[in-house]
Amino acid sequence: MRMLRRLISSAALAGLILAGFVLAGTSLVASAQTLKIGVFGPLSGDAAAMGQSARDAIEFAIAEKNAAGGIRGKKLEAVYADDAGKPEEAVNVAKRLISRDEVLITIGSISSPASLAASQVSRQSETAQIVIAGTAQRITTQGNKWVFRSPVPDTKLVGDLADFIHEKFPKVKKFAFLYVNDDFGRGGFEAFKLAGQKYGFEIVADERYTRGDIDFTAQLGHIKASPAEAMVEWSRYAEAALVAKQYAQSGINLVRFGSDGVASPKYIELGGTAVNGVYFTTHFSPATGAGIPAAKVFMEKYQKALGKVPDAYAAEGYDAATLAIMAIEKAGKEDRAAIRDTLAGLSFESVRGPFKFDEKGDPLLVTHVVKIVDGKETNARDMAVQN
Numbered sequence: 381m382r383m384l385r386r387l388i389s390s391a392a393l394a395g396l397i398l399a400g401f402v403l404a405g406t407s408l409v410a411s412a413q414t415l416k417i418g419v420f421g422p423l424s425g426d427a428a429a430m431g432q433s434a435r436d437a438i439e440f441a442i443a444e445k446n447a448a449g450g451i452r453g454k455k456l457e458a459v460y461a462d463d464a465g466k467p468e469e470a471v472n473v474a475k476r477l478i479s480r481d482e483v484l485i486t487i488g489s490i491s492s493p494a495s496l497a498a499s500q501v502s503r504q505s506e507t508a509q510i511v512i513a514g515t516a517q518r519i520t521t522q523g524n525k526w527v528f529r530s531p532v533p534d535t536k537l538v539g540d541l542a543d544f545i546h547e548k549f550p551k552v553k554k555f556a557f558l559y560v561n562d563d564f565g566r567g568g569f570e571a572f573k574l575a576g577q578k579y580g581f582e583i584v585a586d587e588r589y590t591r592g593d594i595d596f597t598a599q600l601g602h603i604k605a606s607p608a609e610a611m612v613e614w615s616r617y618a619e620a621a622l623v624a625k626q627y628a629q630s631g632i633n634l635v636r637f638g639s640d641g642v643a644s645p646k647y648i649e650l651g652g653t654a655v656n657g658v659y660f661t662t663h664f665s666p667a668t669g670a671g672i673p674a675a676k677v678f679m680e681k682y683q684k685a686l687g688k689v690p691d692a693y694a695a696e697g698y699d700a701a702t703l704a705i706m707a708i709e710k711a712g713k714e715d716r717a718a719i720r721d722t723l724a725g726l727s728f729e730s731v732r733g734p735f736k737f738d739e740k741g742d743p744l745l746v747t748h749v750v751k752i753v754d755g756k757e758t759n760a761r762d763m764a765v766q767n
Contacts, residue, residue: 414455414456415450415451415454415455415714416459416482416483416484417438417442417456417458417459417486417701417704417708418458418459418485418486418487418488419435419459419486420460420461420474420477420489421488421489421490422462422463422464422489422490423460423462423464425465426465426592426618427465427490427617429617429644429646430490430616430644431462431465433644433693433694433697434490434512434693434696435697437682437690437693437701438697438698438700438701440685440686440698441697441698441705442456442457442458445705451705459481459483461476461477461488463488467493467496467497467498469494470497471498471500474486474501475501475505483507484708484714484716485509485704485707485708485716486508486509487510487512487704488509489514491513491562491616492514492515492516492519492563492567493516493564495509496516496519496563499522499526502524502526502527506526506716506720507526508707508716508720509528510528510529510703511527511528511529512530512531512700513530513640513663513692513696515531515564515640516534516563516567517533517534517567518563518567520740520741521740525741528703528724528737528741529742530696530699530700530703531640531663531743532663532747533742534564535567535574536742537639537640538572539575541612541637541747541749542575542576542579544659544761545610547765548760548763548765548766551609551767552635553579553581553582553609554584554607554608554610555581555583555584555608555611556584556603556610556611557572557587557611557614558587558588558589558596558603558611558614558623559588559613559614559615560589560616561588561591564614564639565588565614568639569614572612584606584607584608585602585606585608591616591619593619595626596626600623601630603632604631604632609635610636611627611636611637612638613636613638613639614638614641615641616642617641617642617643617646617647617650620641620642620651621646621647621655624654624658625651625654627654628653628654635659636658637658637660638658638660639660639661640660640662640663640692642655642658642660643662643663643665643691643693643750644691644692644693645689645691648755648757652755653755656753656755657752658751659749659750659751659760660749661749662747663692663732664690664692664731665748665750665759666689667750667756667757667758668749669695669731669748672731672732672733678690678695678731682698695732698731699731702728703728703735706722706723706726707720707723710722710726723737730745733745749761
């Protein structure tokens, strides 16, 4: 942490920020002493661990760049806002970051509903937005050229999971699907139905819940009574940990698969032994990043600076910050339109592998699959076929 504090303190020496202005109807931003990046996500609420993890990594990336001299003689500054994972709040904070704080680009949010809501602000203000963790496909299929994404969309994520299940569990065909009834959960459910068609997968139990629910016994009871051979759950870590504990008490004995929403140390912390045996798809894991050169370097310096291992949200946040910094630098000027156009054409070696955007603003990356064994993440792709 001492190293990170030194890096961050060096950024703070840039001094007071000059008052700037935004020209109405244009993407020009007045010159200031610092180059501002807006960052928003859940720093409170049931997804706060995800938001804090991304924030730590973004702060780390910016501190690194500032310690190396910044951009064109100016320091970078992250301006943070808490959207609590709520769409309406994401709209408010995105507007504030762009109009009042005059950021050049935004990074956020974590949840799909919040990211999608804020994308309309990005379109109206003509300010590029890099979504950190929102995977709902429709975020990037609305014809909005101002929104980009650090994670792959749920269609790719779920498609890779279906391929993994078919490869490692060739006899499993009947599935129960439990999901949160929002853009994130519904996106995962619809994508799994579509991806599973080529393997003859059948959904024999379709169970959903409202975000914030704490009792899942009715849904689990329906799943137990079904002919399901496996359960797929599309939840975020807090609710997924509750599901896991109630699952353990229910007497159900199915192979369990989860979403990238559980790719947080908090899931294991909250779920305890009840999450052992769960497979989940993710964008990054220390257990699966050993073969990625940039990941090895990132994990070593991140752990040295912050005293902890980066999770998937840290990796996505770090890559998003790297993209934002590269776009601001390569654009050559403090112009939002130029930054957006530069961002669209970037490619680099990310901590999750070779990174490049497709025409929709989604990255072309290979996803990871993890299995929790004795409270630790392991690389599930290394396991033998389960007969």
